[in-house]
Amino acid sequence: MKCRKCGSAAAIELRRHNAAFCAPDFLEFFRNQVREAIRKHRMFVKDERVLVAVSGGKDSLALWDVLIDDGYDTTGLYLDLGIFDYSKESRAKCDAFAAARGVSLIVSSVAEEVGAPVPVIKDVTRRPPCSGCGLSKRYLMNRVALDQGIPVVATGHNLDDEAATLLGSVLHWRTEALPRQSPALASTHPRLARRVKPLYRLSERETAAYAFMRKIDYIVEECPFAKGATSIEHKKILDRMEDASPGAKHNFLFGFLDRARVAFENVEHVTLQECARCGQVTTSTVCAFCKLSDQVKRATR
Ligand code: Q46
Ligand code: ZN
Numbered sequence: 001m002k003c004r005k006c007g008s009a010a011a012i013e014l015r016r017h018n019a020a021f022c023a024p025d026f027l028e029f030f031r032n033q034v035r036e037a038i039r040k041h042r043m044f045v046k047d048e049r050v051l052v053a054v055s056g057g058k059d060s061l062a063l064w065d066v067l068i069d070d071g072y073d074t075t076g077l078y079l080d081l082g083i084f085d086y087s088k089e090s091r092a093k094c095d096a097f098a099a100a101r102g103v104s105l106i107v108s109s110v111a112e113e114v115g116a117p118v119p120v121i122k123d124v125t126r127r128p129p130c131s132g133c134g135l136s137k138r139y140l141m142n143r144v145a146l147d148q149g150i151p152v153v154a155t156g157h158n159l160d161d162e163a164a165t166l167l168g169s170v171l172h173w174r175t176e177a178l179p180r181q182s183p184a185l186a187s188t189h190p191r192l193a194r195r196v197k198p199l200y201r202l203s204e205r206e207t208a209a210y211a212f213m214r215k216i217d218y219i220v221e222e223c224p225f226a227k228g229a230t231s232i233e234h235k236k237i238l239d240r241m242e243d244a245s246p247g248a249k250h251n252f253l254f255g256f257l258d259r260a261r262v263a264f265e266n267v268e269h270v271t272l273q274e275c276a277r278c279g280q281v282t283t284s285t286v287c288a289f290c291k292l293s294d295q296v297k298r299a300t301r
Contacts, residue, residue, distance in 0.1 A: 012209050015246035023213050030210045032202045034066045041184035043196040044152045050059040051150040051193070053141050054097070056090030056106070056219040058211040060156030061097055063199050065214055067154070068101055076105035077144050077153075079137055082117020083223060090219045097216070108135045108144055114289075115297040118225070124299040125292070129225040132292060139289040142276045143280060145193035152194040163199065163249040164234040166256055171234075178264035182257070189272045189281045203249070 001010040003022035010020035014029075021029055037043065044050050052067060054060040054076045067074050078094045081087050091107065098105035111117040114136055116124065121132035141153045162181070169177045183200040187193060199207060211218055226232060241248040274280065275287035282288070 011213070014206070016203075016242075016250050018246075026209065027213055030202060030206060031070070032064050033101065034198050035070070037183060037201050038196075041182075041196065043154070043184050043198060044072070044194075046071060047073070048152065049075060049148070049150045050080075051075055051077050051081050051106075051141070051145045051148065051153045053077050053079070053137075053153060053155045054094050054214045055079075055156070056093035058157070058216065058218045059158050059161075059199055059204070059207045061093070061216050061218050062207045062210045063154060063156045064097070064103075064208075065101075065216060067198075068103060073146065074103060076103060076246075077141060078105055078107045079140055079267070080107055080109040080111070080135055081223075082109070082111045083119060083225065086219070086221060086223055087117075089221070093217060093219050106144060106148070109138050110140070112155070113140060114293045116300050120300060121296055122225075130229060132224070135288055135292060139287070141195075142191075142193050145279075146280075148192060150193065151187070152196060154196050154198055156199055156207075157197040158199045158202050158204050158207050159241065159249060159253060160235055160238065162200050163232075163238050163253045166253055167234045167238060168230060175264055176266075177233070177259065178256075179266050182261065191274060191279065191281050192272075200253070224225045 001013055001020045002008065003010045003025050004019040005024060005025040008022045012026050013020040032170045050067065050072055052060065052064045052074050054064055056078070058273075066075060076094060076098055078091055080091060094105055110133075114121060114132075118129055118133045118136075121136070122129040125132055145151070145153050162183075166181055167172075169181065183197045185195040237245060238249050238252070269281050272281050272283065273285075275282045275290055276285050277290040278287060280287055280289070
């Protein structure tokens with residue numbers, strides 16, 4: 001197999017693009033996909049600060065790597081979820097990455113902010129761990145961005161993540177979730193940062209290859225709570241479809257974004273207001289994060 005660009009021996013084949021690349025040309029292909037995502041969705045510009053949410057995994061560190069190399073003004077944000085050794089190891093990867101590149105990393109701890117780490121929140125609320133975890137992550141990303149005066153938060157969601165989320169929403173016809181599925185969410189309130197996903201055009205296999213070729217030291221283990229999550233089952237189904245028909249995931253996601261998403265755009269407008277307690281944006285008087293934190297603090301006092 002030969003590289004599509006230079007004709008030398010290929011290091012990776014991308015069946016969905018009907019192409020193969022040597023390592024340097026694959027890295028350039030990867031960066032170009034990120035650049036295209038940023039351009040197409042006007043995610044951010046060079047003189048804006050960008051808060052990059054990093055988990056220590058391959059996707060978010062690959063994203064941070066590309067943005068640093070392209071000269072963006074980035075600050076990393078690591079959310080310490082307090083999930084046993086997984087959190088300790090993933091934080092160490094983020095610390096080492098930031099130190100090696102001389103970029104700043106903010107660490108925010110769920111245990112400090114909510115009153116207990118994710119495993120305890122799960123017990124107190126008797127809900128799946130990802131429920132309290134996801135809520136806390138979304139809240140803290142936005143709050144740190146506001147506190148730092150950073151207008152936009154970038155996350156490492158890739159094509160596989162986005163296609164799996166879409167499949168989950170469609171299987172349950174969560175029509176309220178569909179319009180929010182986008183590579184770039186605008187700020188709809190002065191206290192809401194924009195949210196963007198510059199890796200949405202790249203598959204998990206491609207981000208793994210990028211991280212490997214760039215020698216990024218990332219945490220390979222998944223969060224211990226990820227096992228059994230329905231999103232993993234949806235990914236497996238999509239992998240089988242992709243095997244049978246290369247490009248299936250891409251067509252599913254991009255077809256939705258380009259043609260179907262608009263049909264689900266919310267007609268009824270929700271009124272956003274500021275939480276009476278913390279001032280963050282919510283649809284009720286007190287936001288879900290403050291309610292969760294109350295519940296956790298009461299139970300663990
Ligand atoms: S939501 Fe769930 Fe993740 Fe939180 S508890 Fe782990 S798997 S880390 S992406
Ligand atoms: Zn609040």
